[in-house]
Amino acid sequence: MRSVKTLATAAEAGRHQREWFAGLRRRVAAGEPFALLNADVPHEIFRTMDIPYAVSQWWASLVAAKQRSGHYLELVRRRGYPDYSEQYNSVTLGSAFDPEPEAAPWGGLPKPDIVVGDATGDITRKVFDIWGHEPGVTFYPLESAAENEVPANWWELMPHRWEQAVGPARLDLLTAELDNLVRFLETTTGRRFSESRFRAVMALVNEQEEWNRKTRDLIARTRPAPLGVVDSIPSVMLPQWHRGTEWARDIARRFYEEVRDRVDAGRAACPDERARLMWIGRGLWYDMGFYQRFQEEYGAVFVWSMYLAIAADGYVRYGDDPMRALAARFAAFGDQLYTPPWSGEWYVKEARLHGIDGVVHLVSDDPRGSYFTARALEAAGFPVIEIHADNVDARTFDDEVVKRIAQWLENVVLA
Amino acid sequence: MPTALAALEEAYTRRGAPPAAPTGDRTLVVGYVGADVPVELLTAAGVRAVRLTGDPDSGSAPGDRYLGRGVDPAASSVLTRLLAGSFGGLDRVVVSHDCEASLRLFYALRELRRVEPGTGLPEVYLVDILHLPHRTTALYNRRRIGEFAARLEAWTGRPLDVAGAVAAHDERRRLLAAVAELRRAVPARLTGRQFLAVANAALPVDEHIALLERLLAEAGQLGEHPGRRVFLSGSDHDTPHVYEAVESEGYVIVGEDHSFGELFLREPVGAGGLDALAEHYHHGGPTAHRATVSERAAHAARAVRHCRAELFVAYSRIGDEAPAWDFPAQRAALDIPAVLLERQEYGRADLTALRKEHPCAV
Numbered sequence A: 001m002r003s004v005k006t007l008a009t010a011a012e013a014g015r016h017q018r019e020w021f022a023g024l025r026r027r028v029a030a031g032e033p034f035a036l037l038n039a040d041v042p043h044e045i046f047r048t049m050d051i052p053y054a055v056s057q058w059w060a061s062l063v064a065a066k067q068r069s070g071h072y073l074e075l076v077r078r079r080g081y082p083d084y085s086e087q088y089n090s091v092t093l094g095s096a097f098d099p100e101p102e103a104a105p106w107g108g109l110p111k112p113d114i115v116v117g118d119a120t121g122d123i124t125r126k127v128f129d130i131w132g133h134e135p136g137v138t139f140y141p142l143e144s145a146a147e148n149e150v151p152a153n154w155w156e157l158m159p160h161r162w163e164q165a166v167g168p169a170r171l172d173l174l175t176a177e178l179d180n181l182v183r184f185l186e187t188t189t190g191r192r193f194s195e196s197r198f199r200a201v202m203a204l205v206n207e208q209e210e211w212n213r214k215t216r217d218l219i220a221r222t223r224p225a226p227l228g229v230v231d232s233i234p235s236v237m238l239p240q241w242h243r244g245t246e247w248a249r250d251i252a253r254r255f256y257e258e259v260r261d262r263v264d265a266g267r268a269a270c271p272d273e274r275a276r277l278m279w280i281g282r283g284l285w286y287d288m289g290f291y292q293r294f295q296e297e298y299g300a301v302f303v304w305s306m307y308l309a310i311a312a313d314g315y316v317r318y319g320d321d322p323m324r325a326l327a328a329r330f331a332a333f334g335d336q337l338y339t340p341p342w343s344g345e346w347y348v349k350e351a352r353l354h355g356i357d358g359v360v361h362l363v364s365d366d367p368r369g370s371y372f373t374a375r376a377l378e379a380a381g382f383p384v385i386e387i388h389a390d391n392v393d394a395r396t397f398d399d400e401v402v403k404r405i406a407q408w409l410e411n412v413v414l415a
Numbered sequence B: 001m002p003t004a005l006a007a008l009e010e011a012y013t014r015r016g017a018p019p020a021a022p023t024g025d026r027t028l029v030v031g032y033v034g035a036d037v038p039v040e041l042l043t044a045a046g047v048r049a050v051r052l053t054g055d056p057d058s059g060s061a062p063g064d065r066y067l068g069r070g071v072d073p074a075a076s077s078v079l080t081r082l083l084a085g086s087f088g089g090l091d092r093v094v095v096s097h098d099c100e101a102s103l104r105l106f107y108a109l110r111e112l113r114r115v116e117p118g119t120g121l122p123e124v125y126l127v128d129i130l131h132l133p134h135r136t137t138a139l140y141n142r143r144r145i146g147e148f149a150a151r152l153e154a155w156t157g158r159p160l161d162v163a164g165a166v167a168a169h170d171e172r173r174r175l176l177a178a179v180a181e182l183r184r185a186v187p188a189r190l191t192g193r194q195f196l197a198v199a200n201a202a203l204p205v206d207e208h209i210a211l212l213e214r215l216l217a218e219a220g221q222l223g224e225h226p227g228r229r230v231f232l233s234g235s236d237h238d239t240p241h242v243y244e245a246v247e248s249e250g251y252v253i254v255g256e257d258h259s260f261g262e263l264f265l266r267e268p269v270g271a272g273g274l275d276a277l278a279e280h281y282h283h284g285g286p287t288a289h290r291a292t293v294s295e296r297a298a299h300a301a302r303a304v305r306h307c308r309a310e311l312f313v314a315y316s317r318i319g320d321e322a323p324a325w326d327f328p329a330q331r332a333a334l335d336i337p338a339v340l341l342e343r344q345e346y347g348r349a350d351l352t353a354l355r356k357e358h359p360c361a362v
């Protein structure tokens, strides 16, 4: 089932993404350096230095949406590597092994000169390091550090008191790694890093995410919901990959205005809204229609995904030292979503804010603290159903899931 | 008197249990998880330290529930046993960030203490040693080692004897390296199973040292093990199950690259201070979970030559996939046959794959 998008900003973001990618291919073909970055690394540095880059997970989601992830996992397998491990990154690695790169979606991902990833888990560093062994590719790894004791209310602390939330050890480490990254990029690309431009980029990112915050708050308090996640995800995520540009800031504002206009006009994703659902987990990129499947029959609307909510709460960082503020954005980024107590407390806060009636929790094989997320939500009174699948590997998805959710809606959420 | 080997093997059966203490002894008992806990500091603090291990033969449902799929089941087993009180009365648990499973275990323990205090789990502490080969990481590790030392002093109320502890552990490492030479002899004078027991005997460092000295003195009495020589690469083996399965087919495991085996015997710490300890743990390994594919391949080539292995077996447990990523480059770097046992169940080895690759194994 194809998803139906109704938002002009979602359509515009999609159009912009195609134009941007075509332009990126032209720039790389003309000899500019190209960086492939993991989602959780500080893109802002590349933005500041005007080094063209793409995001590994964005590419994987595009490949999955084109139903091509199996092809790339097969290329990974043919090199002898496992095709059942960290698919979100290995799908993109598969493109490095593609004998016909131009047959890939959108003309293909150019060969990167630089790949940057953080050493989360046991596999990510290996995947990027393997990539770094392709001719002409350099891998710049970043650490993924952890903290013993953290305050639970990170979303209140992060905008201004991030030092307290993240802790100085991790901030010192990532700040130093980023200072070194700038020097590495200056040396290898010949580009300059302008501190004043960096400050402007950081300010644009905060503005963009503040618009997302207003949008999130507006959706949270509006009944019936003015839009579902099929609209909000592209409207927030495509601009997210262009963080630090005026385009991204402006479309975040227009996204807000469009949602506000819908609210003012009384338009709703599902006028007969009977249940507000929360989607926990990465997007089901190969079946975005899934999210609208329960609207007609059950009036059940997915009003929440992490993408808008983490934009609202997870990125804003103010402060006089922009490099340390940037480190604060990423030194514990994944913890916000996946590590208890941060994850559970935040999902509960968001579920309350949005008036959630039921939670659908996608549990991937990746080791993420999902039990504690479900436990926190259930303890707070929100019904949770877990489904097991990988979000880019359609082979792992099972149609029984839809039936199970329908039964759960009937027997639990709407009972 | 039993032979030293028998005594060490007997002590290995008590792995995961704290060494017996005289009644009234109030010494702190600290369980630890993972290859990157600086055990020298536990010794320096005078606590009784026990490396926590799993058990493939008892269920792991509670641990699986909290840690989810996709985590090394050895960690689920450790969590299950912690919840069941199988390790006796632990006062603290110290966890390292040596792999994703250990980190997830730390988070689960920390959160269970917070939201389900009825589980009665002990206080848990993370030692976050990282491994990128850069000065930025070295400085971070030094800070974390310092914090851990301060925490231990706060726990015991006593200053640490770091120099004495490092000297003792270096001596144990030196003796274990000499024992590893016995296993590397042709024919091997120890099986892999025996070496695993000798290296992981649940003993205080001084008692361990005494038995290792005696084992070396008794080396002349050791048997000969002429089986096909295997190098075992990949996942950690916190129990003897896989060693026993492989060696029951007539192989003898003469080397390995996981943290319960020979991998951590290579270098002494040397100087008895926190700086040297930080550097030692920074450069530890190369483990499947923290090293790059090429570091692992280069190490495999060196180690296989050193122990004159005839067959390279890479073992990758379900939920512990890093070894499967290492395998293609390892195979390419080797001049002996290599086989990958992937998606293996905890405590099991699918030897049909091995037999298929090596029909003439005895």
Ligand code: SF4
Residues within 6 Å of the ligand: B337, B357, B358, B359, B360, B361
């Ligand atoms: S089975 Fe084949 S690969 Fe294995 S040892 Fe015998 S000849 Fe060599």
Ligand code: SF4
Residues within 6 Å of the ligand: B359, B360, B361, B362
């Ligand atoms: S063929 Fe098999 S049994 Fe015969 S010597 Fe070779 S390995 Fe041993």
